[in-house]
Amino acid sequence: MKNIALVIAGGSGKRMGQEIPKQFLTVDDKPVIIYTLENFEHNERVDEIIAVCIDGWHNVLSAFCKQFDICKVKHIISGGDTVQQSIFNGVKKAYELYGDDACLIIHDSIRPLVDETVLNDVIDVCHKYGNAVTSMPYNEQIFVVDDGADTTSKFIPRETIRRVSTPQAYLLGKLYSCYTKAFRENIGVLGSSYTNTMMTELGETLHLAKGSDRNIKLTTKDDFYIFKAYVTAKKDNLLK
Secondary structure (H helix, E strand, O other): OEEEEEEEEOOOOHHHOOOOOHHHOEEOOEEHHHHHHHHHHOOOOOOEEEEEEOOOOHHHHHHHHHHOOOOOEEEEEEOOOOHHHHHHHHHHHHHHHHOOOEEEEEEEOOOOOOOHHHHHHHHHHHHHHOEEEEEEEOOOOEEEEOOOOOOEEEEEOHHHOEEEEEEEEEEHHHHHHHHHHHHHHOOOOOOOOOHHHHHHHOOOOOOEEOOOOOOOOOOOHHHHHHHHHHHHHHHOOOOO
């Protein structure tokens, strides 16, 4: 079974407040998206990469891939108006290329610090159970706000919840079928919905894989500064 990475870079990154999409911002003369792609490029278990890219930036991404020796990116396609539409575009392209029998690893281009251990566990869990979602324990206390008031009288035991993110992986045939149904019936495709929330709304049981606190998402300027600090520390051999 082939392992295909689907890297989602279709957003404009408005919350970062920059003139260019945040996935193309550079740190140490390298774009964020290249840091992300390198994790898949260097993982021996990942066979190929499909990049879903914001319109107008396809040629830029292609040039960066050549410059930084990203050879596994075989296809760069356009995203949609929403994250879910962008992912579905990628799923359809993957299904056209690889059919039912493939493991599709979905990952946000603005999570550049995904490591090999996390990637490998997501692949292993997906191969075993049919899907896998990166997860981490939640270490803070969670309280439920009382209806219509700034008070609370109920908490959620943190042992019962997990933080989930990308990468997440799915058997391609099943995923294509679920996305087709979801868009046809308008289930789990609006607002902040993502593949994992859509799948649960469709009644699917998801399997949890290992995560990492280092796997941050670059949403705000503060996130970008944290990533830049990590790159600098690694370059200067400050971290083992």
